Amino acid sequence: xxxKMLCKRTEDPKLAYxxxxxxxxxxxxxxxxxxFHAPILEVDERDFDxxxxxxxxxDEIYDDDExxxxxxxxxxxxxxxxxxxxxxxxxxxxxxxxxEP
Numbered sequence: 278x279x280x281k282m283l284c285k286r287t288e289d290p291k292l293a294y295x296x297x298x299x300x301x302x303x304x305x306x307x308x309x310x311x312x313f314h315a316p317i318l319e320v321d322e323r324d325f326d327x328x329x330x331x332x333x334x335x336d337e338i339y340d341d342d343e344x345x346x347x348x349x350x351x352x353x354x355x356x357x358x359x360x361x362x363x364x365x366x367x368x369x370x371x372x373x374x375x376x377e378p
Contacts, residue, residue, distance in 0.1 A: 278305065278321050278322075278323075279321070279322040279323075280307065280309065280319040280320070280321065280322065281319060281320060281321075281322040281325050282317055282318070282319050283295075283306070283318045283319060283320045283325070283328050283329070283332060284315075284317075284318045284332060285312035285314065285315060285316075285317045285318070286312065286314045286315050287315055287316075287318065287340055288314075288315045288316075288340040288341070289340070289348070289349055290340070290341070290345040290346060290347070290348040290349055291335070291338065291339075291340040291341070291342065291345045291348070292308075292315070292316060292318060292340070293345070293348040293349040293351075293352045294335075294344075294345045294348035294351075294352070295318065295331065295332055295335070296308075296318070296352050297348055297351055297352035297355055298331045299320065299328060299331060300352065300355055300356060301355065301360075302327065302328075302331060304320055304321065304324040304327060304328050304331075305320065305321040305324070306318060306319065306320045306321075306328070307319055315340075
């Protein structure tokens with residue numbers, strides 16, 4: 278497998294959310310070091326285009342936006358085999374979240 282950088286300016290909780298979506302999509306990913314700004318997230322080069330389609334719709338949303346709250350816990354639960362959501366449910370929930378009034 279050859280790793281390719283997907284992003285290097287994204288922090289948690291948004292980064293954890295991206296990792297979660299990648300995991301749900303079956304796209305291998307890893308954090309590999311840090312840039313000046315944030316951890317470097319890499320994906321399998323063969324899946325880069327699919328990974329970019331996941332990142333692109335949320336790329337301009339701030340890293341600490343409320344929509345990503347809890348993403349680290351959800352990613353970790355999914356990786357431990359305790360997840361129960363489809364990628365479409367997760368993506369739609371985050372993109373449509375409006376926050377509390």
